[in-house]
Amino acid sequence: MSWLAGNLAVASLLVLAVLLLRRPVAIWFGARAAYALWLAPALRLVLPPLPQFVSTRQASGGAVDWVIETGQHANEAVPALPSLWLVWGIGFAVMLAVRLLAHHRFLGAAVAKGQQYHSPVIDIDVIATPAVDGPVATGLIHPLILVPQDFDARFTQEQQHFALWHEQLHHRRGDLWATAAALLVSSALWFNPLAWLALGAFRRDMEAACDAALLSSAGRAAAPAYAETILRCAARPVPRSLCALTSIDELKGRLKMLNAKHGMIAKAAGLALAGGLVVAGLVAVPALADEPRTQTVEIRKVVTDGKPGEAVDLEKGCPGQALDFTADAAPGADRKEAARIKLCFKAGQSKAETATRLEGVIADIDKQSDMDAAVKADLKAKLSAKITELRAGN
Template sequence: MGELFLSVLNMSLTASYVILCVILARLILKKAPKFISYALWGVVAFRLIIPFSFESMFSLMPRNMNAAPIPHDIIYQQSPKIDSGIEVIDSFVSKSLPSPSIGESVNPLQIFAIIGAYIWILGIVALLIYSFASVLKLKRQLKSAQLIEKNIFEAKNLKTPFVLGILNPKIYLPVGLDANERRYILRHEQVHLERKDHIIKILAFLILSIHWFNPLVWIAFRLMSKDMELSCDERVLKEMNEDIKKPYATSLLSLATGRHILNGSPLAFGEGNVKDRIKNVLNYKKPTFWLIGTALVVAIAVGVGLLTNPASAKPDDDSLLSQLLKNKTEYVGNNSKVGSIIFLLTFPEDIAYDSFELFTDKEPFGVAVNLKTDAETKKLYSGEVNQQQFQNNAMIMFALIGNVEYINFRIDDGLAPYSIQYTREWANNQCGKDVRDFAESKEELSKLISGTYNIGENKDIKKFVEVNLSVILSSPKESSNPQDYINAHKNEYENFFKYGGEDALQYMLSQFEAGNAEGLRGEIMMLLCKELLGARNNVADESLSPQQWYNALSIRQEIKLPNYEYDGKDPIEKLVYDTEIEMNSDPERGGFTVVAPKIFGSYEEENLLKVFVTTYSARYKLFGNALSEEGGSIVPVAITYRKDDNGRYVLEKYEQARDGAEFASSIREYCTMPVSGKKIKGLADKILKHYSDYQDIRDLMNDNLSKHLKKNGITDATLVNSYGEIEFSVQ
């Protein structure tokens, strides 16, 4: 809500300048037809409800109105300031803004923003309640009104004519008008309806309700209402073929006296500004062609100038690289520059920036970038996260922020938030030099920005391993248990799997070969090597010392196997098996894929076939007689096939159940017939009930895996989990 409130404040500030310009334009166009001044208020409405615009060299807006006068990160700034483009205002307001004090947990501006947002909402609610209540009261007072013709009513207790309603607006006239008065006034109200003024007035009031805190918006609402009435009067005078100025003014004067039942409701479209209207009527002269033409040119120029933003100044180099380098800073606490760098970064699809935090109280200094996604996309980012974009962003930040030592990307996916942390030491290792050198080399930094720099290509693997090992071995000195050291330095331990991989494994094995794996160092390297080897490790004896383990090690080589093939005779099952193998295999990562589908039904309409299934899929690798499960999932899907001209079914659509809170609803959405879209009764409940207990497809997976291994000549293979328990063996 705070973000929304800041957006409204920015629109209100921008519109305030536009309101002042329109008021000035009204004075210039004083002799022009009032419909031109009335039209200019549309520019104000645009600025009050649309947070963006187009750029133009003809813009009349201050230089900074193409950006937010109040930056959205102002509540985090060490020296908060606004930038409206008007230096006198900026200086006065910025000096009065409170700055955060050292040691305070919350910036005072954060508190003010939250309080202001709640007051703003209360103001909107109060105005809307008052308006609707006043309309209801007015309708009760008009119950005795008599229908005269069509949508025209007369009321005895009424002295002022007005229009009430939106979809079926009604015109209410006072009783006792003479023929001429009735003709003039009725035509005035009908012009309002023809121009849809009754709707425009209500929309204007809703905009006013949003910006109720801005006195200039109230002034604009009042002047817009006045121009609406004056332009309507001029239309009536123009349409009448006779000189009716005096009788028309007399009728306005007579209606301005007496008892009014209008209760100030902005939703009751009534008449006002009688003195100005009478004066305008008496002074009315039919405008000349040249006056109208000149006024229109001025109004269009003013309108275009106020609708558009000033064209951005083009620096010598306005590229992303140039913008990033402009914000290079040696101090991580420079909130404005660090924030600007973060705003310029791009993140993976479906991940959005939320906020950032700076940690500069004590070393090591750091930055936390808070990101958000939703439960639906959790499967894309949890588990084995594709970190290339995050790595690039971290390298860019380390290159541009002088004394930041760690960067933490926190991702809230709506289920279980997790984080990806990088250290400057990691960054230095990844590029094989001080990462700050990137800021001095535009060519290398531009490669990082474009994603073409191969992170890790120049990594000094020896330095990488030794640096992380030295950190792990640094504490706790009082313990001799390797696990205590690992628990104390989980990030450094995880670095081996995130960034070291096979290169780190080969370097550590070379250390065993060289006899440089004694004591605690050897114990930790042995644990790392065992995890990196996985099923390739042939040594099962856990009592061996590190060097004894290495001496007994004979790394198992992978036995390549094809993906599982269905050998049954059911054509529907054949389609499903082939599709699931195709959708779940991963040639780049290697291994072989086995699937175990549970089919709940198949439905055919015209040339489409739709099959509903829950599939257990898993990707395995085989090293000797040791199986390694590389990844797997159990997901309900709806598969739609189209029959081609040869009578064969080809895949048309593959719909997976969504994760998280939308799991059940997404299944109900796709449980429909393939052509008509008619819901299939009871099918979704059947799928959901099965998902609560899918032991049958687990058993089918074991059967299919066993069958597949035997088919390929493997009669001795075992799958062991991380706890050393046997999960599967060929039967």
């Protein structure tokens, strides 16, 4: 539940980020870069966050060398009330079921009332049906294109070619699967009003990206004729589960994008920006649920054998005497910190020399301003006890 709550929270924030970024990204970097932005909330919703990495730093001074070896972050959250999860689950199931039912009814009626349409320019099944006013693409398993019954009468041969080419591109680019993922994400985020806006924005970006892909193949000279095709196809909306050239949302902006020119550098930069947003979404670790608790474990490796600043790989074993101390902060705190000190002494060192070295470690711990006070006190107490033991034994 904590994992799901975190994914829902970060996915909601990413939806907001994409809504804010999509227009300037489309203007500066092209429609396909704006469309790629939507990958960020979709992946964040279904994938766990990427591991958190803390940079390694080394500092040496006096008798010891300190190496902060690793930092590990783990989120332990108290799950929200079961009733809230029940409400979310019901909302998700109802939203998804309503959309799937609407798609099934629409497609069933369209196919039942339609008839096979033979086109020499594409290799996908086409059905002419009174259920649509313009061409639309549908079918995850069995690719299908629906066209109006008067397709031949309403459109010139060139417009028919562009319209069918556009819908075939939706299939080849995987836009139908992307639309299915968008329906799944928006259904999971049904409680967020932005999700309702995002679904329409996603479809507009998808259509603009498909336009850009078509003109990339057809050439910029085809833009005027293709714009006429879009205007001729503009009609009433179809279910969100379909990819449609008929969409009239932001029609003016979409036609403007047909004349936009972006070089390879701008396109690459836009895709890199989208990739950065995806990675940022996967790395993000939100504050979760009712009582968030974060555990930070820091391993400090103390090496007193070898040259100053030269670390001994303690994972492979210590050539001399090895000591290991671990300390935790007081339980119950919202932020739990722990530290571990691993020490390696040269072979044959006396107990008195070891005790002196440990006193140097205590002195160095006092200089660690970034260490939790409770952890520091616990470590010093354990080191002092070991020093007393060594001196008594000596």
